[in-house]
Amino acid sequence: MADGGIGAPNKRREDIRFLTGKGNYTDDMNKRGQAYVAFARSQVAHGTLKGVDTSAAQEMPGVVRVFTGADFAEVGGIPCGWQITDKHGEVMQEPAHPVLAQGKVRHVGDAFAAVVAETAEQARDAAEAIEADIDELPAVVDMKAALADGAPKVHDDLTSNLCYDWGFVEENKGAVEEAFKNAAHVTTLDLVNNRLVANPMEPRVAIGDYDSSSGDSTLFTTSQNPHVIRLLMGAFVLGIPEHKLRVVAPDVGGGFGSKIFHYAEEAFCTFAAKAIDRPVKWTSSRSEAFITDAHGRDHVTTIQLALDKDNNFTALRTDTHANMGAYLSTFAPSVPTWLHGTLMAGNYKTPLIYVNVKAVFTNTVPVDAYRGAGRPEATYQLERVISKAALELGVDPIALRRQNFITEFPYATPVAVEYDTGDYVATMDKLEEIADLAGFEKRAAASKAKGKLRGLGVNCYIEACGIAPSNLVGQLGARAGLYESATVRVNATGGLVVMTGSHSHGQGHETAFPQVIAEMIGIDPSMVEIVHGDTANTPMGMGTYGSRSLAVGGSAMFKATEKIIAKAKKIAAHLMEAAEGDVELANGEFSVAGTDKSVAWGDVTLAAYVPHNYPLEDIEPGLEETAFYDPANFTYPSGAYACEVEVDPDTGKVTIEAFAAADDFGNIVNPMIVDGQVHGGIGQGIGQALLEGAVYDEDGQLLNGSFMDYAMPRADDLPFYTVDHSCQTPCTHNPLGVKGCGEAGAIGSPPAVVNAVVDALRRGGSDITHIDMPLTPSRVWAAMQK
């Protein structure tokens, strides 16, 4: 390994600017002549928009212009990036999503007008003076009620509130039913995967800028994927070709999925900047974020597991209602389907699986991908039903899992994916060791002595990440490719700049990516700089989500660097008067095997740009290469997690006493960053399991739309984690052998927490088998009273 290369726990270089207030976030930017936007938003969940009176607002101080839905009549709506074909062969129902509401408002927070004014406060004042004439309609909030005959329709032009009715794998349905008939035991579990609000630390911001001299538009925005926004907004909403539209996503303070999507506010600011020929800025308040950022999860599921008399899993079927909210957010339809159904095999060799998902429109904020996106929902229900089966059968939950593990790879699941590598026995063995499961009973006795109920929850997870093979996702309905790109530019004196289509919003790319290149060339990582987040100076890329940046973006970088090295070897061969095939590169030096001839990396790069002694007849000067990488398969990180809780039987309060994670991420580039990603993921998973959950009342009002009522995990809610990633089965189909680690913690941890609480209550004498998340003190106490 080069110093600080692959495998080194280098400290994050970007943290210096983040921790000293030197970051450059979108809201830090202010453009000359900038005006400010405030949106007028619906306070009711559902209503007919009969008119919008802007006359008073127009006269308010500082108002530049007021926009309503009518201004966008000729403009495209916000597009959806994925089309699902349902089990009847029908394509999903896809409603229009205007930039500003036209005809109806469909959720609290749906914008029907916007004011552009000289100051942000003037814009807000004027927005409050806009009078909307809204005839309130009954709201649909509950998904099953939304599908009932005669339910109010969120979209009048659709046949119902059903977006799609997806069956997977439809051809297996009969065989699955047959297997259930023949089962020795069937375990059934009804559960809710609670609706979450992503709440990144930085709320969303958008600045539209228009240069009337060139006709160029620029959007500065808090995005995880500026090229995707450029394509969606340019091509489908505003009709601006890519060469006239630049999208910049500078430092971004967390996304967790919620900043993947193209939002109406981005299109509005870009449109309005041109309309008034001034830069236009919108900064979301936290209150606004709660009712406009896409939410996550929100599945209601019944899962059934069939076992034979020897406790082998013989079949699995699940029925899920997945909330889409009022409109289809960018990738919403893919989350409960291809990112969920394909993971239902988990780590187990269940031969027959059938997944049914009904996606439903309701008068709530749109729901889309949130850290893990579909995979946490799959993992949660599968790992919970297995633990429930173990209870019913009176067998050890770990033994039941081990008995059913997939042990041979590659493994083709009955849900259309092929796991390349994995070793689930090894991660479970590692977990038992690092979590000291053997010592649990002693700890349980100590807890009991102080009046607390201790419980242990163990589960496995698998995820499909490194998304995704473009030809495959195209067949599945994606309206985009999912490759990644990199341009590696070597400067004359040997330093490198890498322009990547990946986007860092907390992942530490600026530290980890240089380690890969440093390792390949044998130079110090400080010689490599990463550029990202600006469509003007990076190649077309698909951005960062789905734990894809190192596996896909890193592989593109790897391929571009291979091209660089190949060309540099040609130059070195010329300089050393040697045959190209004899040139070796190690420790930043080219040498000729079996001789004392050598030439330094910097001499070769200098020759490329000062080509005096250079084979100009054979190769071009310069040293810059671009590569696009399209993965052959998903990657399949996996692991085993253990959670120990104490429950206060007097109050129902759960405290996490210990949490251990044994993950297999394949090869590791920076183990410290991997630790941090796992810590953060588990923190979010514990948040989902114990604290978080958006609650709507029957009128569609969000009851916990602020941090006074929506509980985010804080440091003292979380334990010190024991994490291990020494079990490594490298990915076989990307050049780095990496799998991705960003979502694992959020996927694997919720079932561990719930399993542990159920175990604790049963040890206290309860016969409970399930509690829905979040396991708040009041819910746990109520469960104990039954």
Place this chain on the structure above:
Amino acid sequence: MYEFDIKSPSKLGKAVRMLRKHEDAQVLGGGQTLIPTLKQRLAAPSVLVSLAKIDKLKGISSDSGTVTVGAGTCHADVAADDTISALSALAGGIGDPAVRNRGTIGGSLANNDPSACYPAAALGLGATIVTSARDIAADDYFQGLFETALDETEIITSVTFPIPDAAAYVKFDQPASRFALVGVFVSRKGSDVRVAVTGASEDGVFRWAGAEEALSANFAPEALDGLTPSGDMIGDIHGSPEYRAHLVGVMAKRAVAAC
């Protein structure tokens, strides 16, 4: 935020005159409730009268039987004074360090949030609320959710707490805000037992008479076995009325045990 004028008098009398002069003026203490309310545009006073520059309102003093806390004293300062350890522990458990270094006892008592901690201490210790106009016994001061005996132009100047023989406050945090989902303050002075409950009731902070009676007979946690408060408890997404009623009993027992 809507536009407003801010005045910062250095004398109490001047502050009271300003309140009388401007009909919709509002007093600004440490601002830990009012400023977020203004930022969310949920209040629109034309004038804010800040008490921050009235030095007389700050500080803690004690004599043989009482502790007097100036209304403008921040929670962190009360937390650092251990004359009544239950009071300092309560102050040290409010909010976070930023809140504790800005928020004031007078502001908390004037606002009378049904989930705030200080009302439990004032009622649980039998404090006297001293204002620009008069002395008000805690038993007469709290009059329901966000309702107090203060009139529009009356400003709290200090709070006088009798020093108890024993006292403790135990609260159960609402998971998001970390205000009290239920908080119980128990004190004993001679044969006089007080049990004040915050966070739980639809009527705001209250004295739990049944518990006081039981503890007067036997000052021990088990004296509260089987007792639950009467009256309407709050039900919301954080807990049902039954859960809150149950927690009142649990927190009361823990407070007695901690005395």
